[in-house]
Amino acid sequence: MKYSDIDLSHKTILITGGAGFIGSNLALHIQDSYPEARIVVFDAFVLGHFKNLRGYKGEIISGDIANPLDLERLNDYRFDYIFHEAAVSDTTITDQKYVVQVNVNAFYDILKIAKKHGAKTIYASSAGAYGNSEPPNIVGEGENPENAYGFSKLAMDRAAMRFAKENGVTIVGLRYFNVYGPRETYKGKTASMILQLGLQILSGKRPRLFKWGEQKRDFVYIEDVIQANIKALSATKSDVYNIGGGTAREFNEIFGNLTKTLEKDIEVEYIDNPWGFYQNHTKADISAAKADLGYAPRFDAEKGIGSYAPYIVRIYESEIK
Ligand SMILES: NC(=O)c1ccc[n+]([C@@H]2O[C@H](COP(=O)([O-])OP(=O)(O)OC[C@H]3O[C@@H](n4cnc5c(N)ncnc54)[C@H](O)[C@@H]3O)[C@@H](O)[C@H]2O)c1
Structure with a gap:
């Protein structure tokens, strides 16, 4: 385009x-x-x-x-x-x-x-x-x-x-x-939470969010x-x-969207945020x-995650599994 x-x-x-x-x-x-x-x-x-x-x-x-x-x-x-x-x-x-x-x-x-x-x-x-x-x-x-x-x-x-x-x-x-989105894989731990949560969901590990997932980001x-x-x-x-x-979207909402799109039924685990500094709302x-x-x-997040999901699955199959 x-x-x-x-x-x-x-x-x-x-x-x-x-x-x-x-x-x-x-x-x-x-x-x-x-x-x-x-x-x-x-x-x-x-x-x-x-x-x-x-x-x-x-x-x-x-x-x-x-x-x-x-x-x-x-x-x-x-x-x-x-x-x-x-x-x-x-x-x-x-x-x-x-x-x-x-x-x-x-x-x-x-x-x-x-x-x-x-x-x-x-x-x-x-x-x-x-x-x-x-x-x-x-x-x-x-x-x-x-x-x-x-x-x-x-x-x-x-x-x-x-x-x-x-x-x-x-x-x-x-x-x-x-x-x-695609091609952020090699950023490792600094890749977006959308990729990281997606890969955790696919691997069947309980994905982790900082307590209580109410943070919002654009x-x-x-x-x-x-x-x-x-x-x-x-x-x-x-x-x-x-x-x-x-728009700002809540982490819990992003997680819900990912599980729905990837068709996986999995619970989130809430952990303490280790970072003294963290942007809670942008x-x-x-x-x-x-x-x-x-x-x-x-x-929007739905359309973006929908477009990205097949790529996340491919990355999981080729690089992680
Ligand atoms: N991804 C995001 O969410 C986001 C948000 C805000 C701003 N940014 C900014 O956007 C730009 C691109 O980010 P990205 O997400 O593609 O990150 P990235 O780390 O994938 O890309 C940065 C690139 O710069 C290269 N690089 C790093 N140090 C270098 C150096 N000294 N000399 C030459 N190359 C060097 C890296 O090898 C990498 O390819 C960065 O300036 C980043 O700060 C990204």
Whole structure:
């Protein structure tokens, strides 16, 4: 499905983190929808995996965004667009120096590359920037990150908007909420709770939820995230947008939906939450993304889980069983 009439023929597109969950879906979507586009994936293969890129025919560079020598390899190209997805994506990492080095310092270098190439840049921010603020989450309000990851993403947003203003380049930040869908398998313990619960349900183990499953999150299906990225290519101004489904769903409800879709009758086990910090309720205000980017999510949790379920079964059969 094409989300935009934008002409990407003969355009050169860099996707950092292109072997990861969101980056690989983006690379494959662009390859299928815009066969004349030239795509370059740049990834350190940390949580990314070659299996995510099976079927991808574009160029691949193994490199670390935090290593300026690796970034020099990008001098061989002239990029029209950059999607920056590479990051320490594990929200539980407590090594602040490491998280800020990879997510923030390296982003400064990516921004310089964007300026040099005159490339419109779309980068991944996160709902982690809001911490535990009262929903609905609105860009510019309640930005109170509670972990190093969320802090780094908020720092990226501020750096991007400052850089765009000072340098006259267009930079769009997309604050993803809880993304789920195909090709997140290799994120392991950091994959979405929808995948993790689905695999537990299929293996007949009692799935675990933090007591008492009443937490609410804004879950967003990967196809809607891809839609947002493609639509952001036509943005006429630099800004930061929330990308979620626009509704908060309770964990118990998600669990019920999964057991129904996977046709398994199994009880949940409630456990204590080991994390001192945990987002108990998120809900994206997506009105600005709708108005400015034309973003229109197509998948609620039922439709998303319904689309994803056959893939979860395949992963269980091929990788877990
Ligand atoms: N999945 C979500 O729910 C979610 C939510 C909010 C924000 N995000 C953000 O979206 C982006 C993509 O996330 P994802 O879910 O696809 O995670 P992911 O971990 O699957 O993808 C990140 C990719 O970046 C690569 N990478 C990590 N460090 C690198 C480095 N130093 N140099 C080069 N490559 C490196 C990894 O190998 C991986 O392929 C990230 O910036 C993440 O913070 C994701």
